[in-house]
Amino acid sequence: MLNTITLARPYAKAAYEFAAGAGQADAWTALLALTASAVEDTVVLEQLGNPELSSEQKVALLAQLSEAADNKDFVNFLHVLGENDRLAILPAVYEAFFEMKEEADRTQVVEVQSAFELSAEQLQTLAAALSKRLDRTVIPQASVNKALLGGLVIRAGDLVIDGSVRGKLDKLAEALKS
CATH class of the missing domain: 3.40.30 (Glutaredoxin)
Structure with a gap:
């Protein structure tokens, strides 16, 4: 199986390039931090692993927990992760995103x-x-x-x-x- 960092890097790179281009790197950093910490919670992790929930429902749960519902671009990013069954790698995506932001800043x-x-x-x-x-x-x-x-x-x-x-x-x- 692939390493989570290897899986997370392309998502983080795409997210950073979009967020930096839109001038929203700080906002995306905060949103990724919230969703990453939510994913690390055992209750949320169980819900994300629940086969009865669709990827739409899982994304809606994360968007609600991170208060990201207002940011349509970020919710779309979560949808991409959800469709590819990659919501569990959000902590690694956040770390890679944060490193890219630090390097750029x-x-x-x-x-x-x-x-x-x-x-x-x-x-x-x-x-x-x-x-x-x-x-x-x-x-x-x-x-x-x-x-x-x-x-x-x-x-x-x-x-x-x-x-x-x-x-x-x-x-x-x-x-x-x-």
């Missing part, structure tokens, strides 16, 4: 873990430094991880910067073992 969401809560000023300074290094606008998402002891762990796509005390202690322990 030259932005990147960066996960920042710290041992203690970071102030807004610290996050802003960190975002500025990372923006310069990554050559794009960085949107930091901060979280607290007490296991780090001190310092930061930054994840930006494939790039991981481990400046935590825990990471340094692990490297030291590894060096002492060898």
Whole structure:
């Protein structure tokens, strides 16, 4: 069976090209996020797998849950997914769409873990430094991880910067073992 990312990529590309061309990329991002989160709900997933419901009814359910009924183009997109029995891959479509939007906007969401809560000023300074290094606008998402002891762990796509005390202690322990 094909990988869901492989299945989702052409749908995401078509959706992004349409939404960007219509100047609705932000609206489609929000709608895709809502429908993707709805599809991940077990009750909704059961309904989408119900053979007694037609694809029209399944699309209507998702359109109602995501409040997308006003956006005819988005509902048409859901119909295409429904007709091809691909509504369950909406989370992967959203991820691929979001990555395309980030690339076009030259932005990147960066996960920042710290041992203690970071102030807004610290996050802003960190975002500025990372923006310069990554050559794009960085949107930091901060979280607290007490296991780090001190310092930061930054994840930006494939790039991981481990400046935590825990990471340094692990490297030291590894060096002492060898």
